[in-house]
Amino acid sequence: MKLPVGAKLTGVGAAVPHRIVTNADLENLVDTSDEWITTRTGIRQRHVVSDNETATGLAVEAAGDAVAFSGIDPSIIDLIIVATSTPDNLYPSTACMVQAAIGASAAAAFDMEAACSGIIYALAVGQQFIGSGTYKTVLVIGVDIHSRFLNWEDRNTCILFGDGAGAFVLQASESENNILATYLRADGKGGHLLSIPNPGTAYPHAGTTPPKAAHRFLQMNGRAIYEFAVNAIPEAVRAACARASIRPEELDFLVPHQANQRIIKAAAERLGMRKEQIVSNLDQYGNTSAASIPLAFADAIRRGQVTPPSTCALVGFGGGLTWGAAIVRWTAVDSRKLSTVTEQREKQQLQETNYQGEGASHE
Numbered sequence: 001m002k003l004p005v006g007a008k009l010t011g012v013g014a015a016v017p018h019r020i021v022t023n024a025d026l027e028n029l030v031d032t033s034d035e036w037i038t039t040r041t042g043i044r045q046r047h048v049v050s051d052n053e054t055a056t057g058l059a060v061e062a063a064g065d066a067v068a069f070s071g072i073d074p075s076i077i078d079l080i081i082v083a084t085s086t087p088d089n090l091y092p093s094t095a096c097m098v099q100a101a102i103g104a105s106a107a108a109a110f111d112m113e114a115a116c117s118g119i120i121y122a123l124a125v126g127q128q129f130i131g132s133g134t135y136k137t138v139l140v141i142g143v144d145i146h147s148r149f150l151n152w153e154d155r156n157t158c159i160l161f162g163d164g165a166g167a168f169v170l171q172a173s174e175s176e177n178n179i180l181a182t183y184l185r186a187d188g189k190g191g192h193l194l195s196i197p198n199p200g201t202a203y204p205h206a207g208t209t210p211p212k213a214a215h216r217f218l219q220m221n222g223r224a225i226y227e228f229a230v231n232a233i234p235e236a237v238r239a240a241c242a243r244a245s246i247r248p249e250e251l252d253f254l255v256p257h258q259a260n261q262r263i264i265k266a267a268a269e270r271l272g273m274r275k276e277q278i279v280s281n282l283d284q285y286g287n288t289s290a291a292s293i294p295l296a297f298a299d300a301i302r303r304g305q306v307t308p309p310s311t312c313a314l315v316g317f318g319g320g321l322t323w324g325a326a327i328v329r330w331t332a333v334d335s336r337k338l339s340t341v342t343e344q345r346e347k348q349q350l351q352e353t354n355y356q357g358e359g360a361s362h363e
Helices: 034-041 055-070 094-102 115-131 188-193 222-243 261-271 289-302 335-362
Strands: 006-015 020-022 045-047 079-083 108-112 137-144 164-173 179-186 253-256 310-318 322-330
Touching: 006 055, 006 115, 006 179, 006 289, 034 261, 055 094, 055 137, 055 164, 055 289, 055 335, 079 094, 079 115, 094 108, 094 137, 108 115, 115 137, 115 164, 115 179, 115 289, 115 310, 115 322, 137 289, 164 289, 179 222, 188 222, 222 261, 222 310, 222 322, 253 261, 253 289, 289 310
Parallel strands: 079 108, 079 137, 253 310
Antiparallel strands: 006 164, 020 045, 137 164, 179 322, 310 322
16 A cells, blocks of 8 residues: 655755844834834844845745755755745746756746745645655745835834745655645735735836836735734634644644734734744844745754754735645754764764774784
């Protein structure tokens, strides 16, 4: 009897722009203060692209980090899925640009858009391709550059967002399945609450008359999004846990979309999770949209908060409205660290051998 194919998570990676914009920097742009921003959002700084940086560039860097973590050769990647709301081009897709840049010549590639929930949707799609037996190695990336779609005179939105990318590597396994369950939801009736209008469709223009600049800025009803999020997170986590046949109390960590510390705190309390179980780097990066979950996850692994094996709930929410969760069992170990340990052991063994040989020669 053939065993079902599981999706094993073997790598995670992240990338952010070099430029940092602090709350103090924003005090020079809008009527705000470091204390006001920190108290209401939990954000202290964010990374923002410079003119020469692109979504594709960040996605490529995050992909490289995840691939190095997993220890695979890019040539074995079968599929690349990029979740983004802010691609560099309408086409070619960001995924195709990544495919060329990392040398994944055998991979199919496409973009998908589910706003800040995009990485959860992409993980679910990647899992389905592996579970069906269609592909064996899938690279999933979340990347967004919201700084180019912000009104930097609007203190209600410009203080919230940062730019970044994050990635996961999924591989087929007949002995292990790390994505225990996924849960996806949407409610288009709330689409107007968080949006970036497209001036090419929603606001068509004739001839060479450019669209109004305001039409391309991010627009958000903050209060409504807060109320939506604090309900959506617990719902998605509980539903995904039920599909995974575990209880929320059995989770080791909650890795939520990094939008607002008040949202994260309120949702975590509804789930009965302790402070040390919450994975958050919001204070350093702000809301990086589709990148925020893998970026926070990669950070937590690097600083030793999340260690294998750990059962984690990844949960996102955002424009659409969309929301969803993935229950994952994290068992991967950074292949770069394993290589370093192996090299150190081999070096030590060689030194011991040489020492013993020198000792024998003197006898």
